[in-house]
Amino acid sequence: MGNILITGAASGIGAATARLFHARGWKVGLLDINHAALASLAAELGGVWHAELDVIDPVAVQAAxxxxxxxxxxxxxxxxxxxxxxxxxxxxxxxxxEHARIVQINVLGLLQMTHAAFPYLKATPNAQVINMGSASGLYGVPHLASYSASKFAVRGLTEALELEWCKHDIRVGDLMPPFVRTPMVFSQRFEAPVMRRLGVKLTAEDIAAVAWQQAQGSAVHRPISLQFKLMYWSGQITPQWLNRLIMGWLSRE
Structure with a gap:
């Protein structure tokens, strides 16, 4: 068993992951900017440690x-x-x-959490970082441009730190799902054509289960769903023009 600290824990994938790891005996810490939802989940899990946090606030990150x-x-x-x-x-x-806010939270917030966590990870045998990546980090997705760019950054950081931190016995990997049925996705007022074509089939619990697998493994990238796994692995060997063609077709209005 171990301890896990989760950002974005108040709902969706973060909450599902907290429930799963808590049920399997881990000590869980919850961080989110949504205080009411965070407190409700913490109470549900028996009063686990939690703190309201804006991940782009460096002082608050250090304190948490x-x-x-x-x-x-x-x-x-x-x-x-x-x-x-x-x-x-x-x-x-x-x-x-709004573009800037996406980059601040998805990239800068992740950078700040990971940077501040380093001394605690280094002090822990078999420590690990799991980053929330996305299928959007494989090839740029129309109508999700800044989000896609942020997930490319997550992918690059994951790859770099996986190599750099292995000497410290810290594993780093990311999860790369396509669209997931979460409040974040369902709150969108604009339905991207690629979302309509691929569908929104995965649940937060599906991703939590893969996070559990990642916690026991050492994959750098973990593509999720058979559909995206085929796209991901074919993308490693097919030329860029073909990847662009496929994405263009999926995103056609």
Missing amino acids: LADFTALHHGQLRLLFNCAGILQCGNFEQIEMA
Whole structure:
């Protein structure tokens, strides 16, 4: 068993992951900006440790990590960077402030959490970071441009740290699902054509189950669903022009 600290834990994938790891005996820490939903989940799980957190606030990030790890002898077995936001739509019709917010939370927030967590991970045998990636990090997705760009950044960071931190006995990997039935996806006012064509078939519980598998393994990238696995592995060997053709067809209005 171990301890896991989850960002974006109040709902969706983060909450499903918290429930699963808690049920299997792990010590769970919950972080989210939504205080009411976070407190409700913490109570559901028997009063587990939780703290309201904006992941782009560096001082709050440092404090949250220090508080949680103080309960576990300064150690952190698993950091799950799950916090993230999405805005679907035509790129030019989305306010620049919203594009910036996507990058701040999905990239800068993840960077800050991971950077601040390093000393606690290093102090823990078999420590691990799981980043919430996306199928959108395989090839740029129309109508999800800034979100897709943020997940390319997550993919690059994951690959770099997986190599860099192996000397510290810290494994780093990401989960790469296509669209998941979560409040974040269902709250979108614009339905991207690729979402309509591929469908939204996965549940938060499906992703939590894969997070559990990742916690026992060492994959750098873990594509999720048979449909995307085929796209992912074929994308490793097919030329870029073919990948572009496929994505263009999936995104056709």
